Amino acid sequence: MADATANTPAVGIGPGPRGAKPRNAFAPRNIMLYGTLIIVAIYYALPLYVMIVTSLKGMPEIRMGNIFAPPLEVTFEPWVKAWSTACTGINCDGLSRGFWNSVWILVPSVVVSITIASVTGYALANWKFKGSEFFFAVLLIGAFIPYQVMLYPIVLVLKNLGDGISFFTVALGLGKVQVYGTLWGLVIVHTIFGMPILTLLFRNYFASLPEELFKAGRVDGAGFWGIFFRIMLPMSLPIFVVAMILQVTGIWNDFLFGVIYTKPEIYPMTVQLNNIVNSVQGIKEYNVNMAATLLTGLVPLIVYFVSGKLFVRGIAAGAVKG
Amino acid sequence: MNTMTAVNTESSISIRDLTLNFGAVQVLKRMDLEVAPGEFIVLLGPSGCGKSTLLNCIAGLLDITDGQIWIKGKNVTWAEPSERGIGMVFQSYALYPQMTVRGNMSFGLKNQKMPQAEIDARVARAAEILQIQPLLDRKPGALSGGQRQRVAIGRALVRDVDVFLFDEPLSNLDAKLRSELRVEIKRLHNKLNNTMVYVTHDQIEALTLADRIAVMRGGVIQQLDEPQTIYNRPANLFVAGFIGSPSMNFIHGAVKGGKFYAEGIVVDLAGYEGGALIDRPKAILGLRPEHLTVTNTAVAGKTIAATVEIDENLGADSLLWLKAGDNQISVRIPVEDRLNAGTSVHLEVDMSKASIFDAETEARV
Known part of the structure; x- marks a missing residue:
């Protein structure tokens, strides 16, 4: 650096502008840009605002009719009621039951679907076998078939699956097993329906990792699982986070499968929420309904906040190559 | 092969x-x-x-x-x-x-x-x-x-x-x-x-x-x-x-009676280290830039007349680009021997290091 400064001619700076070009904060371009952004932000934020303030008001205050007014007297009673005492039919233990049902559905579904999809995606990306591309194409087509078509066939599949397993368990003296209408039946359904998109995601991610790493692993004597666990997995945190977010939000927000493949005692939170909001017994408690809805949305929201950065990175990484 | x-x-x-x-x-x-x-x-x-x-x-x-x-x-x-x-x-x-x-x-x-x-x-x-x-x-x-x-x-x-x-x-x-x-x-x-x-x-x-x-x-x-x-x-x-930088000079011509003929070029092939030089109507003479020397005197059958086009200084040595008839030829010369564009010179061929290829099969003769 010393040489460089010594070599500059001793002329100084000439006349005219110098340094960074000034920018006009109120240029038409900026007004358009920020104006649009602010309007869109309000459009999305306003319903949330209404929900939050309503959930913090008592019923008398709600009846005054001004939905945008902030609560005069903040009360958390609607939240407590929504969680623990709101009634759906004869059950009056609030959303808490649905919450735990959802958790018991969510955890195994997420774990099983991601486990299977990651291994499948890894095999499709790195261990190409005869017909692997065809297999992958079939899997992708599965993602485009509207799943309403499969609702009833799956009822039959689950029922027969239960009968099939029962054939053995009864023979072993373990009694009858049911799959349809149980939590595990729903886990199976969620796992299967998550497969196309998750496999695509993992395949593309693993295909984007340098192929020479895989080759080096093979020369070093690592096998299918050795390369997967020791080399690929430690490099794959972002894509696992993406898969986890997709599955957690997807499964948590699922309503249709929950209604169809389970029974009232094990209804997930979304179904329970619907039942609370839609049950007509006397007056409609808007504040409780709002609180219940917010409670139900809390889990995906938290997941996004905690892992948002990794989510973006993973989506971008998975999209590089395909 | x-x-x-x-x-x-x-x-x-x-x-x-x-x-x-x-x-x-x-x-x-x-x-x-x-x-x-x-x-x-x-x-x-x-x-x-x-x-x-x-x-x-x-x-x-x-x-x-x-x-x-x-x-x-x-x-x-x-x-x-x-x-x-x-x-x-x-x-x-x-x-x-x-x-x-x-x-x-x-x-x-x-x-x-x-x-x-x-x-x-x-x-x-x-x-x-x-x-x-x-x-x-x-x-x-x-x-x-x-x-x-x-x-x-x-x-x-x-x-x-x-x-x-x-x-x-x-x-x-x-x-x-x-x-x-x-x-x-x-x-x-x-x-x-x-x-x-x-x-x-x-x-x-x-x-x-x-x-x-x-x-x-x-x-x-x-x-x-x-x-x-x-x-x-x-x-x-x-x-x-493929091998050699700059690439070997290729001169398209014919082999006849132990001599190589191209437009404005006749080179005696005596001293070529390779197979028997039967007559070929289409042949290619390959000369590496460092196997040519610049002289002022023409020797029939030994030299190629050429005109200097560009002289590139590479530091350690210098690369001369010349025109001999239709052929572009590069020659590696010491830096101190640099020549101006337009100079007419003669290039002496070291036949023991030359290559002759059959234009049809592309194989070395």
Whole structure:
């Protein structure tokens, strides 16, 4: 650096502008840009605002009719009621039951679907076998078939699956097993329906990792699982986070499968929420309904906040190559 | 074409009748190659010539369509890469990013369930040879390109194998590091005396490192020979044009009665070291820029009249671009002999170092 400064001619700076070009904060371009952004932000934020303030008001205050007014007297009673005492039919233990049902559905579904999809995606990306591309194409087509078509066939599949397993368990003296209408039946359904998109995601991610790493692993004597666990997995945190977010939000927000493949005692939170909001017994408690809805949305929201950065990175990484 | 039909059981690597198809495309065509123990073979060729593919076949990373691969007297055609007794170094280093340098080097040994003491000893020895002891506990991300490639070489070294495979190991490095590591690989080879198969598209690497160079094109070995022979007596037009920078001068003409005729050029071919010079209506005379000398006196049959067009100063020497009839000719001359554009000169031909090719078959005569 010393040489460089010594070599500059001793002329100084000439006349005219110098340094960074000034920018006009109120240029038409900026007004358009920020104006649009602010309007869109309000459009999305306003319903949330209404929900939050309503959930913090008592019923008398709600009846005054001004939905945008902030609560005069903040009360958390609607939240407590929504969680623990709101009634759906004869059950009056609030959303808490649905919450735990959802958790018991969510955890195994997420774990099983991601486990299977990651291994499948890894095999499709790195261990190409005869017909692997065809297999992958079939899997992708599965993602485009509207799943309403499969609702009833799956009822039959689950029922027969239960009968099939029962054939053995009864023979072993373990009694009858049911799959349809149980939590595990729903886990199976969620796992299967998550497969196309998750496999695509993992395949593309693993295909984007340098192929020479895989080759080096093979020369070093690592096998299918050795390369997967020791080399690929430690490099794959972002894509696992993406898969986890997709599955957690997807499964948590699922309503249709929950209604169809389970029974009232094990209804997930979304179904329970619907039942609370839609049950007509006397007056409609808007504040409780709002609180219940917010409670139900809390889990995906938290997941996004905690892992948002990794989510973006993973989506971008998975999209590089395909 | 250098086809060794006799199967040599002494060979370190023996490739016999190897064919590889990708779908309908034949990437390697019935290839034979014998590599002697301790030999440094360089596979050289332009992109897509099949040189890396051949290396991957030797490593077992690609399943071949037909033929056999023997390493150290064992048929490894169907063996897993790790069972072939090879170590491999990749262009992108391919270091496991989540492991330390030590972890990278010991990964393969751990997969072999080797005792920890033995692993430590081997890693220490390899680290000493490559002088990377201070880096052992760092992650690859914290290393420079040259250091990474050293570690990658170390990872092959600890395997204690007889055959090393290098897949363009220096291509990702800058020019200075490249020449440093090139020397280091040569030194390593002199020290360990392993068989090395080295893929590159860089002719300097090929000429400096190789005991023998296999020049490839279109999945076929065009010539397999010592660097000096490849350079001075290229087997065909492709090899002649591919090796050497600037490229060999090619003059299209005809051979008749022991003389070469082209437009405005007559050269006596006496002293040519090659086959019998039968008459050919279409032939190509190949002259390397350093095998021509500039003189002021014309000698019939010995010199070519030419006019200087451009004089390029390369620092160590100077490159003269001349026009002789329709032909452009480059000549390497000492810097102090620089000539101005437009000067008429005569170029003296050293026929003992010239090459003559048949224009039809492109093979050296």
